[in-house]
Amino acid sequence: MLAARVLSDHATEVVILEPDAAVSGGTGRGAPHKEQLHALLSMGHTQLERLFPGISKELIEGGARLGTGPAVQYYIDGVLKPCAPESTMLGATRPFIEEHVRRRVLALENVNVQAAQARDLVFSGSRVSGVRLSSMQPGLESLAHDELEADLVVDAMGRSSRLGTWLVNHGWQQPPMDRMKVDLGYATAMFRRGAELPETVIAHASPGPASDYQQRLSEPGALAAVEGDRWSVVLVGYNDYRPGHDPREFRRRMRRCVAPLREVAEQCELDGSVQTFTFRESQRRNFTRLRKFPGGLVVVGDAVASVNPIYGQGLTLAALAATSLSAHLQSGASPHQPARGYFERVRAVVDAAWQLSTTADLAQPHVTGPYPRGYRLIRWAGDRVTAASVIDPVVNKAFMDVIHMREHPRALTRTRILARTARVLAQR
Numbered sequence: 001m002l003a004a005r006v007l008s009d010h011a012t013e014v015v016i017l018e019p020d021a022a023v024s025g026g027t028g029r030g031a032p033h034k035e036q037l038h039a040l041l042s043m044g045h046t047q048l049e050r051l052f053p054g055i056s057k058e059l060i061e062g063g064a065r066l067g068t069g070p071a072v073q074y075y076i077d078g079v080l081k082p083c084a085p086e087s088t089m090l091g092a093t094r095p096f097i098e099e100h101v102r103r104r105v106l107a108l109e110n111v112n113v114q115a116a117q118a119r120d121l122v123f124s125g126s127r128v129s130g131v132r133l134s135s136m137q138p139g140l141e142s143l144a145h146d147e148l149e150a151d152l153v154v155d156a157m158g159r160s161s162r163l164g165t166w167l168v169n170h171g172w173q174q175p176p177m178d179r180m181k182v183d184l185g186y187a188t189a190m191f192r193r194g195a196e197l198p199e200t201v202i203a204h205a206s207p208g209p210a211s212d213y214q215q216r217l218s219e220p221g222a223l224a225a226v227e228g229d230r231w232s233v234v235l236v237g238y239n240d241y242r243p244g245h246d247p248r249e250f251r252r253r254m255r256r257c258v259a260p261l262r263e264v265a266e267q268c269e270l271d272g273s274v275q276t277f278t279f280r281e282s283q284r285r286n287f288t289r290l291r292k293f294p295g296g297l298v299v300v301g302d303a304v305a306s307v308n309p310i311y312g313q314g315l316t317l318a319a320l321a322a323t324s325l326s327a328h329l330q331s332g333a334s335p336h337q338p339a340r341g342y343f344e345r346v347r348a349v350v351d352a353a354w355q356l357s358t359t360a361d362l363a364q365p366h367v368t369g370p371y372p373r374g375y376r377l378i379r380w381a382g383d384r385v386t387a388a389s390v391i392d393p394v395v396n397k398a399f400m401d402v403i404h405m406r407e408h409p410r411a412l413t414r415t416r417i418l419a420r421t422a423r424v425l426a427q428r
Contacts, residue, residue, distance in 0.1 A: 001098070001105045002322035003154050003300045005051050008108045010329045015148060019117040019136050031094070033277045033309070036188040037224055037234035038094040039202075042404035044316030045090055047323050048097075052104045056090065059100055063227030065091035067201025074400070075258045076208035076386060077218045082393035084400040091201045091225040093232060094315070116146075121153065121166050127295035127336050128153045152335035153297050154325075159283060161303040172294060175285040178354075180370070182308050182361050184279040185242025189250055191231040191268035201225045203260035206310075208390070209383040213363040215241050219257040220310070223264060230271055231264050236310050239366045245274050282307045282357060284350055287343045295337045298325060305350040307357040316405050320349045352408045359409075385412050388421040391428065395421055 007014045040048065049056050060066055072087045073080060090097070105111055115136040122130035130149040155163045164174035202225075207218035221235040235243040235253050243253060247270055254265035284305035287293060300321040307313055328342035329335070359378055361367050372378070389399040398417050401407040411417070 001101050002051065002318055003156055003325060004111050005101075005105050005108070006322045006326040006329070007152070007154070008105075008111050009326070010335075011152070012110060014108075014111045015150075016111065016113045017116045017118050017131065017133060017148075018113055019115070034094050034098075035275045036094075036186060036277050036309075037222060037232045038097075038315055039222075039224070039312030040090045040092075040097065041312055041316040042086070042088050043406050044319045045088055047316070047319035048101075051319070051322065052101065055100060055104065059090060059092055059097065059227075062096070062100070063092075063229070064096065065201045065225040067091055067225075071199055071201040073200060073203045073260065074403075075203070075205040076390050077210040078205070078258055079210075079390050080258075081390050081400075082396045084393075084397055086397070086406075087400055087404060089202045089224075091232075093226050096227050097315075114148075118157070121163075121170065121297070122147055122149075123170055123294065128297040151296065155297070155299040155303045156301050157303050159302040159306040161299070163299065163303065164285070167294075173290050173292065175287050176289050177283055177285050178370075179281050179283045180358050180361060180367065181281045182279065182364070182367055183239050183281075184236060184308060184310060185238075185276065186234055186236040186279070186309070187243035187245070187250060187274050187276040188232060188234045189247065189274045190271040191233060191264050192271050193225060193229045193231045193268065196263055196267050197225075197260055200260055203258065205258040205261070209387050213360075219253060221254065221257045221261050223261055231268060233261060233264060238364050242278070243274075243276065245276055247274050250274050279309055282354070282361070284354055286347075288340070288347050293338045293340070293343075295339075296335060298328075298339045298342050300325065300346075304346060305354065307353050308361055311353075311357050311360070311403075313353045313357065313405065317349065317353055320405070321346050324349060348408075349405075352405065355409045356402065381413065381418065384425060385417065385421050388424040392420065392424045395424060 004014050004016050067089045069085045070083045072089050106113065116133040117136055118131045118133050120132040121128050122132055130147050131153055133146050133148055155161055168174050204222040206220045207213045207215055211217040215237055223231050223233045226232045235250065237243055243250060251265045254261045287299065301318045304321060305317065324345035325342055327345060328339060331341060333341055359382060362371060362375065385395060385399060389396040395417060398411055402409050402411055
């Protein structure tokens with residue numbers, strides 16, 4: 001949807017191919033984890049408002065909550081971090097946000113949805129010139145060899161994208177992929193929200209250096225005030241500590257977490273069942289490492305990179321990929337040429353998210369690599385900046401700018417931040 005919004009500024013016609021568009025409004029099969037708690041980080045919120053002016057007001061009028069300053073709470077090892085006034089987060093479920101985005105996109109005169117599934121690419125020489133598809137309309141499933149011509153094809157098929165296989169079948173290289181096995185499990189439950197925690201919109205708790213990042217010593221979890229007067233609560237765990245479906249055990253784990261989650265566990269009524277999901281590994285496809293790549297083709301969202309969801313980067317990565325595509329097209333690049341400018345832009349975004357998530361994941365004892373060059377030094381410095389961020393608002397602002405993808409992780413290695421970190425910890 002975000003890519004379609006960007007393309008609408010440059011194309012005569014934008015066609016979205018969705019297999020489930022005819023039966024569920026296009027929000028079903030492609031996102032099996034859609035009921036889990038999702039976060040729209042500050043940078044994602046900024047980009048969403050830029051693409052859809054006024055959408056924040058629409059979401060809030062529909063029941064979403066906007067959290068700023070002390071309403072957005074981060075805990076490390078059970079300790080509440082200093083307030084970051086610039087942090088702004090939207091409390092809403094993913095389906096609710098997508099419904100509003102979808103409505104805005106489909107209201108554009110040059111955008112339409114076709115109930116169909118892409119089966120292969122169509123080539124004209126060294127560029128992609130269309131898509132071979134099969135219709136998903138009832139009674140038309142036999143039309144498996146229809147072709148849709150296009151000046152630019154966007155792969156938004158997610159982490160299980162078949163693009164690599166299609167490229168190989170047409171004589172092109174498959175993009176190399178980096179993987180990191182994290183073996184994460186998480187579970188989300190909804191609770192009816194009343195007068196408790198009136199000043200809280202987001203609360204997020206994670207283990208840190210004081211607990212040596214051990215989940216059993218510092219229970220990880222989060223909650224968000226969402227539409228429908230509900231709390232969305234997620235609990236996470238690695239390896240053999242993954243949360244399950246049992247609502248009683250879910251509450252027990254909430255009571256071992258930070259104060260906001262404990263209060264919801266004690267005061268609020270469960271609304272529905274506990275939904276679980278498993279995330280085995282982070283992965284990213286490295287398109288810039290290909291020597292040759294066809295023109296007329298770009299890739300967005302999880303089809304480029306899918307990182308550990310505990311850090312809430314997925315929706316914001318999708319928004320930043322869309323704005324990278326916008327910048328590429330605004331540069332005057334021809335859609336028929338290889339989109340190297342786009343892939344360079346999106347690589348910078350993905351590399352930042354990958355560095356943040358995988359460096360943190362490697363602190364878990366069951367995660368065995370691959371380790372980046374200089375990992376020990378990165379981990380040593382990162383532990384100290386994290387510890388200082390719990391105490392000092394200046395260090396925490398720099399830390400939260402990175403968490404919310406307003407800054408690259410290298411911002412935490414700036415001399416003034418490292419020097420202040422050293423002073424803060426020396427005075428502790």
